[in-house]
Amino acid sequence: MTTTLTRPGALAASGHPLVRPDAAKHLTDEQVEELGRELDAVRDEILAKRGATDAAYIRRVIKVQRSLEFAGRGTLLFSKYKAAWVAGTAMLSVAKILENMEIGHNVLHGQWDWMRDPDIHSTTWEWDFVTPARSWQHTHNDLHHRWTNVIGKDRDVGYNLLRMDPDQPWRPFNLGNPLYNAILAPVFEWGIALYDLEIPEYKEGLKSKEAMNRDLKAVGVKVIKQFSKDYAATPAVAMLTGSGKQALYGTLAANAIRNFWAHAVIFCGHFPEGTDTFTEEEVEGETRGDWYVRQMIGSANISGSKFMHLMTGNLSHQIEHHCFPDLPSNRYAEVAVKVREICSRYNLPYTTGPLPKQVGSTWAKIFKLALPNRKPKTA
Amino acid sequence: MIRFTKLARVASALITPLTPEDFLALFNPVYSSRQLRGVVTRVVRETEDSATIHFRPGHGWHGHQAGQWARIGVELDGVRHWRSYSLSNAAGHDPAITVKDAGAVSHVLVRDTKPGDVLFLAPPQGDFVLPEHPRSLLMLTAGSGITPVMSMIRTLVPRRPDADVVLINSNSTPEKSLFREELDELADQFPNLTVRHWFTSARGRLEFTAKAIADLCPDWRTRAAYACGPEGFLNAAEELWEREAALETARTVPSITAGAEAQSTRTGTLTIERFTTDLTAGAGHDGGLVTFEQSDREVQADGDTPLLDIGEDAGILMPSGCRMGICHSCLIPLRAGQVRDLRTGELHNEPGQLIQTCVSAAAGPVNLDL
Numbered sequence: 097m098t099t100t101l102t103r104p105g106a107l108a109a110s111g112h113p114l115v116r117p118d119a120a121k122h123l124t125d126e127q128v129e130e131l132g133r134e135l136d137a138v139r140d141e142i143l144a145k146r147g148a149t150d151a152a153y154i155r156r157v158i159k160v161q162r163s164l165e166f167a168g169r170g171t172l173l174f175s176k177y178k179a180a181w182v183a184g185t186a187m188l189s190v191a192k193i194l195e196n197m198e199i200g201h202n203v204l205h206g207q208w209d210w211m212r213d214p215d216i217h218s219t220t221w222e223w224d225f226v227t228p229a230r231s232w233q234h235t236h237n238d239l240h241h242r243w244t245n246v247i248g249k250d251r252d253v254g255y256n257l258l259r260m261d262p263d264q265p266w267r268p269f270n271l272g273n274p275l276y277n278a279i280l281a282p283v284f285e286w287g288i289a290l291y292d293l294e295i296p297e298y299k300e301g302l303k304s305k306e307a308m309n310r311d312l313k314a315v316g317v318k319v320i321k322q323f324s325k326d327y328a329a330t331p332a333v334a335m336l337t338g339s340g341k342q343a344l345y346g347t348l349a350a351n352a353i354r355n356f357w358a359h360a361v362i363f364c365g366h367f368p369e370g371t372d373t374f375t376e377e378e379v380e381g382e383t384r385g386d387w388y389v390r391q392m393i394g395s396a397n398i399s400g401s402k403f404m405h406l407m408t409g410n411l412s413h414q415i416e417h418h419c420f421p422d423l424p425s426n427r428y429a430e431v432a433v434k435v436r437e438i439c440s441r442y443n444l445p446y447t448t449g450p451l452p453k454q455v456g457s458t459w460a461k462i463f464k465l466a467l468p469n470r471k472p473k474t475a
Numbered sequence: 476m477i478r479f480t481k482l483a484r485v486a487s488a489l490i491t492p493l494t495p496e497d498f499l500a501l502f503n504p505v506y507s508s509r510q511l512r513g514v515v516t517r518v519v520r521e522t523e524d525s526a527t528i529h530f531r532p533g534h535g536w537h538g539h540q541a542g543q544w545a546r547i548g549v550e551l552d553g554v555r556h557w558r559s560y561s562l563s564n565a566a567g568h569d570p571a572i573t574v575k576d577a578g579a580v581s582h583v584l585v586r587d588t589k590p591g592d593v594l595f596l597a598p599p600q601g602d603f604v605l606p607e608h609p610r611s612l613l614m615l616t617a618g619s620g621i622t623p624v625m626s627m628i629r630t631l632v633p634r635r636p637d638a639d640v641v642l643i644n645s646n647s648t649p650e651k652s653l654f655r656e657e658l659d660e661l662a663d664q665f666p667n668l669t670v671r672h673w674f675t676s677a678r679g680r681l682e683f684t685a686k687a688i689a690d691l692c693p694d695w696r697t698r699a700a701y702a703c704g705p706e707g708f709l710n711a712a713e714e715l716w717e718r719e720a721a722l723e724t725a726r727t728v729p730s731i732t733a734g735a736e737a738q739s740t741r742t743g744t745l746t747i748e749r750f751t752t753d754l755t756a757g758a759g760h761d762g763g764l765v766t767f768e769q770s771d772r773e774v775q776a777d778g779d780t781p782l783l784d785i786g787e788d789a790g791i792l793m794p795s796g797c798r799m800g801i802c803h804s805c806l807i808p809l810r811a812g813q814v815r816d817l818r819t820g821e822l823h824n825e826p827g828q829l830i831q832t833c834v835s836a837a838a839g840p841v842n843l844d845l
Contacts, residue, residue, distance in 0.1 A: 107799060136818075140819060143819060146553070147552035147553045147554075148550070148552045148553040149553075150553055151550070151553030151554075152553075159501060162493070162497065162498060162501055163501060165490075165493075166498060166501070169489065169490075205802075205803070206802070206803030206806075209803060209806070209829065210553075210554060211550075211553055211554055211555060212554060212555040212556075212825070212828060212829070213510075213555055214509045214510050215497075215507055215508075215509055215510060217829075218803045218806070219803075219806055219829065220509060222492035223492065224492060233802070233803075233804065234796075234804070237796065237797070237801070237802035237803065237804065238796040238797050238802045238804055241797065241801055241802060242797045242799070242801070242802070321488075321491040321492070322491070324488060325488060325489060325490070325491050328488075329485075329488040329489045330489060333489065387799075421801045421802070422800075422801055422803065
């Protein structure tokens with residue numbers, strides 16, 4: 097985890113980036129500074145309130161998730177009965193989704209570190225996902241969240257596989273954009289594990305051989321454990337009831353359902369119509385206020401019910417999550433009201449929409465960018 | 476916890492990355508693979524503002540020696556806080572702590588704890604224990620300083636007729652005196668225990684002069700002494716023992732090297748237990764001396780520079796990430812001292828707490844586990 101990307105120090109105390117993004121061009125330095133202060137105040141307000149009810153919330157979610165995992169896997173052991181297969185697969189799918197999204201992603205962000213509970217902590221948590229937690233924390237928490245949507249810095253823009261922005265140069269390889277994405281969706285966890293190895297960085301000499309070996313070893317161990325749990329141990333035990341094959345289909349289905357879902361939700365975070373990407377000039381000299389602006393105009397929310405927010409791990413509040421990645425996820429809904437109001441007051445876009453619309457918008461972009469950019473019209 | 480190791484290994488293959496404990500915890504909160512826990516079995520009120528909490532520890536606890544202490548964690552508004560408490564019951568028995576309501580954590584323990592509650596634990600430790608070989612003993616205690624000594628007395632007095640223990644126990648009033656009745660009963664029942672109560676409301680502060688101590692225990696010089704109580708009480712005791720040792724050296728011993736050895740044979744030793752190791756916190760923005768314990772480095776830090784920068788400038792291999800407080804890659808355990816969150820001004824001083832070095836600065840002396 098020691099890639100040697102050039103790090104700018106902390107954010108600039110005052111001033112502005114070399115170029116301010118188009119969507120925020122109308123704001124003066126003073127306005128951006130004031131916006132930064134307002135968002136800091138939103139954060140402070142939540143910190144002051146955070147306490148026993150929040151702790152009870154995450155423990156309740158964990159309890160529900162583990163009960164579902166236990167019941168789902170247990171039921172799959174009898175999956176030669178069709179009803180048991182359906183119920184077991186459904187429970188296990190929901191358990192995996194909750195584990196990855198509302199629990200794993202957020203615990204690994206340090207959202208619950210303030211409780212000082214070693215059982216629910218970013219430094220100890222490991223998740224039911226192929227990529228090792230520590231590798232993911234590096235590429236996600238550090239690189240993606242700091243460089244959000246900066247072309248050339250944030251490799252989450254397309255995950256080294258897809259062309260997701262017109263500013264990424266077109267190559268014939270990109271003709272397969274929709275195909276690659278369709279293949280990626282059901283095996284998303286494997287794609288992320290591969291991505292977290294940072295193979296391009298290694299080839300470019302940005303990642304040391306020791307780091308590469310260490311990451312390979314970690315992912316190897318994790319792969320063996322994850323693979324044998326779902327595709328060997330569970331079917332093996334199910335064979336005792338003559339349900340071995342059905343149990344295997346059950347775990348395969350549960351993993352695929354989780355992968356489809358996670359892929360859909362995560363792709364709605366930064367790719368739908370209305371989200372911006374940025375050049376390095378637009379982050380050079382960025383202040384706290386400008387950093388907030390970039391997070392807000394570079395992210396998109398998903399509207400929906402409370403259950404929907406839970407199942408997306410509150411990534412449906414992607415904008416709020418990007419402004420405050422380590423605030424507990426159960427607080428994003430109330431934060432959203434304030435962030436949205438601030439955006440409208442400063443005349444900044446706040447992208448949101450129901451899941452089907454955002455998924456459609458993302459796919460449209462994936463198709464469109466499979467082809468080279470149309471030549472700009474001459475003025 | 477795992478007695479059926481093989482079974483547990485099979486189970487682990489089915490539930491990785493979780494552990495069997497993670498599932499057992501659904502039914503019994505004492506289970507955790509990372510954190511020793513105990514369940515409160517009984518709470519006994521001792522005085523108006525103190526209580527004894529008996530608990531049944533989970534797997535990983537080991538029996539305590541009389542006089543040892545344990546770190547106890549409780550949650551206040553969702554946040555885990557740790558304090559050290561002496562174990563007050565006899566060695567070989569289920570553990571219990573006796574707590575005086577004197578701060579946020581002890582307040583919760585004394586006022587709100589009930590049977591069935593979960594306590595977070597670290598195994599017993601400490602060197603304030605009985606001597607290996609039988610010796611006549613003098614115990615000096617004040618206030619809740621009686622707790623570790625109570626464990627020693629309960630362990631030693633009923634079982635060892637050859638023991639010889641004198642206890643001088645200072646308290647403001649009889650009502651505030653912990654274990655007073657039990658001590659009197661033990662002293663009645665067992666000739667090997669003598670209890671001298673000292674009530675400061677009636678007699679003023681217990682003076683640590685050779686004469687005052689001799690009035691309470693004539694042969695005090697020949698006894699191995701143990702003291703536990705507030706800072707001032709312990710300092711006064713230490714001074715008396717040092718004065719006596721110096722006098723003896725001057726009187727009888729011509730050679731300095733022999734003198735050092737003579738001390739230990741002539742005047743009894745004094746073993747003390749302090750409640751707090753006092754790292755005086757600076758006021759807000761003062762900064763302080765930062766000690767990287769594993770790296771064995773000390774650096775003077777101002778109150779506004781992140782500890783991450785301080786460490787890196789000193790050549791320490793610091794874990795780091797975003798450098799703006801969002802990614803939690805830079806967490807390091809605080810060993811002692813106090814840091815200030817540069818974003819909120821909030822102070823953190825809980826030993827063992829993980830701190831974000833990229834947004835924390837020294838607020839007084841700081842010891843880091845790195």
